[in-house]
Amino acid sequence: MKFFKRNSPDLPLAMIDALLESEYGVAGTLTSLESERDQNFRVDARDGAYLFKVCNADEDLQVVELQIGALRHIERVDPSVPVPRSLPTLSGDHIAEIKTAAGIRHFVRLMSYQEGVVADRPEYDTPVLRHNTGVTLARLDRALQAFFHPAASQDHPWDLMRVPRLLDQVDHIPDRRARRKVVSILERVRDHTIPSCLGLRHQLIHQDAHTSNIVINLEQPEEIAGIIDFGDLLYGPLIVEVAVAAYLSGRPVGDPTTLIDIVLGYDSVTPLESAEVDVLYDLVLARLAMSITIAAARAGLFPDETHYGADLEFMSHRIEVAVEAAPAITDEIRRVLGFSRQPRNDLATRRASLLGQYSPHFYKEPLHVVAAEGMEIVGADSRRYLDFYNNVPAVGHNHPQVVNAVSRQLATLNTNSRYLYSTVVEYAERLTNTLGHDLDVCLFVNSGSEANDVASQILKQRSETNQLLAIEGSYHGMTEASLAITNEDGSTSSTVSPISIDGGRDSLPDTLAGFFVDPALTSNGMPAVEDGLLASLAEMTRARGGLVVADEVQAGFGRTGVMWGHDREGLVPDVVTLGKPVGNGVPLGVVVTRREVLDGFLEETGLFSTFGGNPVSCAAGLAVLDVMAREGLVENSATVGAYLRERLLGLSQTHDVIRDVRGTGLLVGLELGLDSDDARTLVELMRQAGVLVGAAGLHGNVIKLRPPLIARPKHVDRFIEALSNSLYLL
Ligand SMILES: Cc1ncc(COP(=O)(O)O)c(C=O)c1O
Numbered sequence: 001m002k003f004f005k006r007n008s009p010d011l012p013l014a015m016i017d018a019l020l021e022s023e024y025g026v027a028g029t030l031t032s033l034e035s036e037r038d039q040n041f042r043v044d045a046r047d048g049a050y051l052f053k054v055c056n057a058d059e060d061l062q063v064v065e066l067q068i069g070a071l072r073h074i075e076r077v078d079p080s081v082p083v084p085r086s087l088p089t090l091s092g093d094h095i096a097e098i099k100t101a102a103g104i105r106h107f108v109r110l111m112s113y114q115e116g117v118v119a120d121r122p123e124y125d126t127p128v129l130r131h132n133t134g135v136t137l138a139r140l141d142r143a144l145q146a147f148f149h150p151a152a153s154q155d156h157p158w159d160l161m162r163v164p165r166l167l168d169q170v171d172h173i174p175d176r177r178a179r180r181k182v183v184s185i186l187e188r189v190r191d192h193t194i195p196s197c198l199g200l201r202h203q204l205i206h207q208d209a210h211t212s213n214i215v216i217n218l219e220q221p222e223e224i225a226g227i228i229d230f231g232d233l234l235y236g237p238l239i240v241e242v243a244v245a246a247y248l249s250g251r252p253v254g255d256p257t258t259l260i261d262i263v264l265g266y267d268s269v270t271p272l273e274s275a276e277v278d279v280l281y282d283l284v285l286a287r288l289a290m291s292i293t294i295a296a297a298r299a300g301l302f303p304d305e306t307h308y309g310a311d312l313e314f315m316s317h318r319i320e321v322a323v324e325a326a327p328a329i330t331d332e333i334r335r336v337l338g339f340s341r342q343p344r345n346d347l348a349t350r351r352a353s354l355l356g357q358y359s360p361h362f363y364k365e366p367l368h369v370v371a372a373e374g375m376e377i378v379g380a381d382s383r384r385y386l387d388f389y390n391n392v393p394a395v396g397h398n399h400p401q402v403v404n405a406v407s408r409q410l411a412t413l414n415t416n417s418r419y420l421y422s423t424v425v426e427y428a429e430r431l432t433n434t435l436g437h438d439l440d441v442c443l444f445v446n447s448g449s450e451a452n453d454v455a456s457q458i459l460k461q462r463s464e465t466n467q468l469l470a471i472e473g474s475y476h477g478m479t480e481a482s483l484a485i486t487n488e489d490g491s492t493s494s495t496v497s498p499i500s501i502d503g504g505r506d507s508l509p510d511t512l513a514g515f516f517v518d519p520a521l522t523s524n525g526m527p528a529v530e531d532g533l534l535a536s537l538a539e540m541t542r543a544r545g546g547l548v549v550a551d552e553v554q555a556g557f558g559r560t561g562v563m564w565g566h567d568r569e570g571l572v573p574d575v576v577t578l579g580k581p582v583g584n585g586v587p588l589g590v591v592v593t594r595r596e597v598l599d600g601f602l603e604e605t606g607l608f609s610t611f612g613g614n615p616v617s618c619a620a621g622l623a624v625l626d627v628m629a630r631e632g633l634v635e636n637s638a639t640v641g642a643y644l645r646e647r648l649l650g651l652s653q654t655h656d657v658i659r660d661v662r663g664t665g666l667l668v669g670l671e672l673g674l675d676s677d678d679a680r681t682l683v684e685l686m687r688q689a690g691v692l693v694g695a696a697g698l699h700g701n702v703i704k705l706r707p708p709l710i711a712r713p714k715h716v717d718r719f720i721e722a723l724s725n726s727l728y729l730l
Pocket residue numbers: 447448449450452475476477478518522551552553554579580
């Protein structure tokens with residue numbers, strides 16, 4: 001293998017002096033510097049210090065061009081990245097030649113000298129320096145992104161992607177245990193890590209940024225003054241850059257904190273990908289295995305050469321420590337970077353001890369979820385569950401347009417609406433355009449409950465009375481005021497009159513502050529109501545001085561096959577409250593009303609929510625509206641919803657237990673001739689069949705279906721098959 005034998009040049013000083021003078025016009029004192037395979041000098045001239053490099057006789061011209069080209073590219077793209085400058089000869093070339101007395105030709109080059117000391121002593125190795133190392137390397141890699149040269153794929157001895165070939169050399173490692181460890185690392189890298197790396201981001205990388213190639217300035221020892229030695233530049237996986245930087249001569253291995261400092265620094269400039277993090281520590285181990293094997297092979301094959309930085313005993317010890325630490329390290333890095341981790345089976349117990357034993361779970365055996373995408377949620381058991389229950393991710397779990405809009409906004413600005421910024425205004429404009437003309441102002445909060453709470457405050461502030469009307473069995477939220485309107489369990493409140501949808505209108509109070517209604521009657525199990533009933537209740541409220549609040553937290557945003565549930569019911573609201581799907585999972589609640597209503601309220605109260613309408617939530621809201629329009633999700637809700645009902649009606653022919661199929665769009669209630677316990681059992685059976693649904697209604701016997709609005713007929717078919725099988729098992 002090339003350069004396995006170091007064979008460094010050893011030219012006489014007089015020759016170098018003469019060449020510097022004739023080619024570069026530089027005269028100065030030469031000091032010899034250490035190098036793995038070249039001959040390097042510091043040149044102290046009158047106008048400052050230089051680095052003069054005599055390349056190894058085996059070095060290709062192309063490789064020298066690659067290194068110089070890369071340095072000059074970095075200088076052009078981002079001159080603030082601290083790397084040496086390539087300096088030209090008197091005739092403007094960046095490469096010159098020197099010939100020894102024996103006629104051997106060497107390329108030579110002159111560069112700026114990086115003042116400072118190399119950072120390879122333990123006392124320099126602080127968390128801040130490591131973080132800055134990561135930052136600087138990421139900036140260096142960014143600057144190199146658009147650079148390419150054919151020699152970037154040269155056959156290089158330190159190419160980590162070719163490390164398995166060192167399996168032929170492991171016999172030179174004297175320590176038996178270390179040798180065994182090296183073999184198992186190299187085999188794993190050959191069989192798993194390198195194949196995984198093939199799909200990762202690749203580009204030209206420095207590939208040798210360990211502490212001996214990081215220069216610091218002792219006045220500011222935590223800043224990176226320079227990254228030197230571009231001799232190992234190669235085209236390779238980006239993550240190798242981080243792995244090599246983590247392998248640091250004077251640094252303890254096996255301690256996740258050292259590695260994490262570098263990783264976080266790098267990630268702060270160039271976010272790492274999940275699959276890159278998964279191979280990172282294997283690559284660290286591979287680099288350790290590579291160092292010990294190359295050092296041992298050189299010592300074994302060329303015993304007469306001076307050994308370059310090789311202490312085999314120390315290296316053997318390090319490799320043992322590093323391997324022992326392996327299982328915990330990747331998990332810890334994933335945690336710190338916010339990636340999901342290996343599931344732990346004591347999670348439910350820890351949750352109960354920290355959130356309390358009554359903190360609710362959907363299922364008897366808690367469902368541990370780790371990821372989601374589109375129509376599916378991924379369990380810790382790697383099973384992909386079809387989501388037919390969650391209405392919050394209306395445009396699909398983790399829709400990339402929402403994720404990216406939120407991430408970009410979060411990385412740019414997030415503050416509160418007492419400052420002037422555009423997202424909240426744009427969002428209010430876009431949102432009010434979808435509603436009736438007079439509903440033209442918004443008050444932003446963080447949830448459906450808060451929206452209803454504020455709406456209740458608005459109603460009461462305008463009215464002589466604090467009496468409100470709400471439908472029996474409805475749900476409007478969990479704050480004190482929204483809970484008071486909620487009447488799921490038939491409870492009563494001194495200020496709220498629950499009204500049955502089957503009658504009982506005679507007993508209405510003479511005056512009312514307002515009427516809250518979920519136009520889809522979701523918590524009631526989506527019963528069919530007499531035509532015009534909700535609209536007439538609204539009129540009766542107005543006749544008693546009150547305002548009408550359409551709680552669109554469930555019904556809104558296309559859920560029922562039209563944009564707004566109140567339009568379907570012919571209901572004209574004074575206030576609309578929103579939550580759940582508005583931000584597709586990012587907390588965002590809105591109260592939309594008429595200008596005079598909001599002005600009257602805010603003039604008196606000045607109410608303000610810190611997070612309400614923050615730029616990140618509004619970016620989510622805007623992306624949701626965009627996706628809904630582009631993907632035609634309101635129409636999809638109507639057509640796929642119709643198909644879902646058709647399939648359910650078909651199923652009811654063979655399953656007598658299905659009593660009724662209700663709802664519109666992708667909000668469907670399946671009433672079953674079961675008690676609430678058996679309905680719960682069905683929900684559990686559906687989970688076992690890989691589909692998530694819920695139960696609702698006053699008697700808990702209505703299966704509630706609210707899939708993301710991106711559902712297609714194929715998802716309906718999968719759901720129907722699971723339901724049919726589960727009903728047979730019941
Ligand atoms: C109709 C309705 N309004 C309000 C809320 C409360 O929303 P949140 O839980 O986001 O506060 C809900 C929640 O299920 C709801 O269904």
